[in-house]
Amino acid sequence: xxxxxxxxxxxxxxxxxxxxxxxxxxxxxxxxxxxxxxxxxxxxxxxxxxxxxxxxxxxxxxxxxxxxxxxxxxxxxxxxxxxxxxxxxxxxxxxxxxxxxxxxxxxxxxxxxxxxxxxxxxxxxxxxxxxxxxxxxxxxxxxxxxxxxxxxxxxxxxxxxxxxxxxxxxxxxxxxxxxxxxxxxxxxxxxxxxxxxxxxxxxxxxxxxxxxxxxxxxxxxxxxxxxxxxxxxxxxxxxxxxxxxxxxxxxxxxxxxxxxxxxxxxxxxxxxxxxxxxxxxxxxxxxxxxxxxxxxxxxxxxxxxxxx
Amino acid sequence: xxxxxxxxxxxxxxxxxxxxxxxxxxxxxxxxxxxxxxxxxxxxxxxxxxxxxxxxxxxxxxxxxxxxxxxxxxxxxxxxxxxxxxxxxxxxxxxxxxxxxxxxxxxxxxxxxxxxxxxxxxxxxxxxxxxxxxxxxxxxxxxxxxxxxxxxxxxxxxxxxxxxxxxxxxxxxxxxxxxxxxxxxxxxxxxxxxxxxxxxxxxxxxxxxxxxxxxxxxxxxxxxxxxxxxxxxxxxxxxxxxxxxxxxxxxxxxxxxxxxxxxxxxxxxxxxxxxxxx
Numbered sequence: 001x002x003x004x005x006x007x008x009x010x011x012x013x014x015x016x017x018x019x020x021x022x023x024x025x026x027x028x029x030x031x032x033x034x035x036x037x038x039x040x041x042x043x044x045x046x047x048x049x050x051x052x053x054x055x056x057x058x059x060x061x062x063x064x065x066x067x068x069x070x071x072x073x074x075x076x077x078x079x080x081x082x083x084x085x086x087x088x089x090x091x092x093x094x095x096x097x098x099x100x101x102x103x104x105x106x107x108x109x110x111x112x113x114x115x116x117x118x119x120x121x122x123x124x125x126x127x128x129x130x131x132x133x134x135x136x137x138x139x140x141x142x143x144x145x146x147x148x149x150x151x152x153x154x155x156x157x158x159x160x161x162x163x164x165x166x167x168x169x170x171x172x173x174x175x176x177x178x179x180x181x182x183x184x185x186x187x188x189x190x191x192x193x194x195x196x197x198x199x200x201x202x203x204x205x206x207x208x209x210x211x212x213x214x215x216x217x218x219x220x221x222x223x224x225x226x227x228x229x230x231x232x233x234x235x236x237x238x239x240x241x242x243x244x245x246x247x248x249x250x251x252x253x254x255x256x257x258x259x260x261x262x263x264x265x266x267x268x269x270x271x272x273x274x275x276x277x278x279x280x281x282x283x284x285x286x287x288x289x290x291x292x293x294x295x296x297x298x299x300x301x302x303x304x305x306x307x308x
Numbered sequence: 309x310x311x312x313x314x315x316x317x318x319x320x321x322x323x324x325x326x327x328x329x330x331x332x333x334x335x336x337x338x339x340x341x342x343x344x345x346x347x348x349x350x351x352x353x354x355x356x357x358x359x360x361x362x363x364x365x366x367x368x369x370x371x372x373x374x375x376x377x378x379x380x381x382x383x384x385x386x387x388x389x390x391x392x393x394x395x396x397x398x399x400x401x402x403x404x405x406x407x408x409x410x411x412x413x414x415x416x417x418x419x420x421x422x423x424x425x426x427x428x429x430x431x432x433x434x435x436x437x438x439x440x441x442x443x444x445x446x447x448x449x450x451x452x453x454x455x456x457x458x459x460x461x462x463x464x465x466x467x468x469x470x471x472x473x474x475x476x477x478x479x480x481x482x483x484x485x486x487x488x489x490x491x492x493x494x495x496x497x498x499x500x501x502x503x504x505x506x507x508x509x510x511x512x513x514x515x516x517x518x519x520x521x522x523x524x525x526x527x528x529x530x531x532x533x534x535x536x537x538x539x540x541x542x543x544x545x546x547x548x549x550x551x552x553x554x555x556x557x558x559x560x561x562x563x564x565x566x567x568x569x570x571x572x573x574x575x576x577x578x579x580x581x582x583x584x585x586x
Contacts, residue, residue, distance in 0.1 A: 053413040055584035078415040085413065089406030091319060099410075102319065105311045106414035106421075147410065 004030045011061035021047040022211045034181045036202030037191040044211035045191045049159045083157035088144025092133035107151035118146040138169040157189040214300045231288040232261040243280035312424035329390030345451045372449035373457035379444045388490040395429045395494035396507030403502045403586045418580040433491045441480040459548045479544040486541040489564045492571035499575040537567045
């Protein structure tokens with residue numbers, strides 16, 4: 001095992017009847033990563049997370065956490081792991097504090113001070129003694145994060161933590177994730193089908209589709225390797241057309257609508273494009289990158305046919 | 309382990325459905341006992357009408373012990389139902405609520421969690437039967453007093469008051485044992501279903517089928533009758549025989565123990581292996 005790697009899967013797979021929910025998945029998460037685990041609904045993200053947290057036994061392969069094989073050394077492997085799997089469910093008739101006490105008892109015990117600390121961290125102070133049945137979805141989601149953090153784990157696995165939240169709630173959860181990663185030095189494994197969420201917080205990522213790994217690596221690196229769509233705004237249009245024609249080597253395609261140009265170009269070539277436009281006498285008002293993780297994701301996953 | 313059991317007990321006893329059985333007993337037992345007191349000895353007279361044609365009864369045998377025995381006899385069909393409400397919910401309730409996902413991702417083995425569930429189920433069963441005994445005997449003695457106890461089964465037996473109290477104590481101990489069998493069967497069904505109603509219905513279904521097979525006077529069922537736990541569930545009645553048929557009692561204790569053990573082991577095997585998809 002590489003010293004820095006704290007989560008690895010080896011040919012991880014799970015089959016339900018004849019359908020593979022996850023197949024030959026090899027993931028690697030390093031200490032300090034905010035690891036985005038991306039895939040459309042039904043791609044196998046939750047099945048993978050259930051296998052990582054021992055809720056589901058893998059059909060093939062295995063999971064290694066902190067150097068311990070999950071199958072044979074479950075307790076050691078999970079000692080420094082906290083998580084939420086899908087929607088956070090609790091004992092609705094118990095208070096937030098009592099729910100965390102129950103969870104704490106299974107994680108070696110949690111003091112009242114620690115419980116209050118995590119409740120404060122997720123913004124539930126003041127409601128700690130209320131029954132969870134009185135909580136909104138957003139509050140339950142935050143309590144879910146609190147229970148994941150209770151035992152002060154090094155690795156926090158969050159499965160769609162912003163599901164069902166309003167934009168403000170989503171922003172708060174994103175900020176919390178960044179705070180955990182930057183200030184508390186947690187390694188975060190974040191699954192989501194919301195691409196912008198991963199783009200905003202993740203340092204490394206894996207994309208999964210139909211149960212299989214499509215790509216894995218550093219977010220910025222992966223995006224820079226891809227083609228980027230750039231909107232060119234400037235004048236005169238004739239000069240822009242001329243420059244784009246002369247840059248056929250860099251620009252794979254371009255289109256024009258109402259004097260605004262959509263240009264397909266490698267991310268690394270954007271500065272060269274800018275320079276050429278200026279040299280060609282174009283008054284460049286804006287170069288707006290349009291390419292996002294979403295487009296990248298779609299370019300990787302679209303057109304894949306199901307052969308299972 | 310102590311902490312796990314404590315929090316399992318906390319979860320169970322902070323749930324309203326846990327008190328349903330206690331509430332029913334707290335309503336039905338006083339209701340029946342007060343009604344019996346108001347009716348006087350008419351119930352006993354009706355029950356012994358035939359015997360009174362041949363025997364002459366001196367003094368009153370209608371007392372707290374007699375009433376407690378009758379209550380135990382008549383409620384014993386319904387108590388398993390109330391036990392299965394809670395026992396059947398122990399594992400299936402977690403699946404229904406989605407809280408398996410909260411519990412089973414912790415660095416604690418599923419076996420330990422299961423053992424805490426078993427301990428909680430058996431403790432609930434014990435408390436429930438003890439509650440029934442205390443309220444039934446305590447109130448009956450307070451309302452009707454003590455005395456010798458008459459047992460009317462195939463014949464008539466009068467037990468001296470000095471032996472009645474310990475016979476009731478033994479009867480309730482054996483009742484706890486037989487109810488633990490019912491609780492274990494409910495726990496077994498609870499281990500592989502995703503809703504809390506399923507195990508209750510399944511347990512009651514098994515009870516009905518086994519009870520019918522136990523009492524149906526058909527020779528074809530004779531070879532299996534001895535192996536049906538429902539035949540042995542009424543072992544507590546045997547401590548009111550004279551002399552007490554200890555051989556029969558130990559046989560029943562063994563059969564019930566085997567059912568309890570097998571149910572728990574099967575539930576454990578399913579629980580530790582199952583994939584949590586809820």
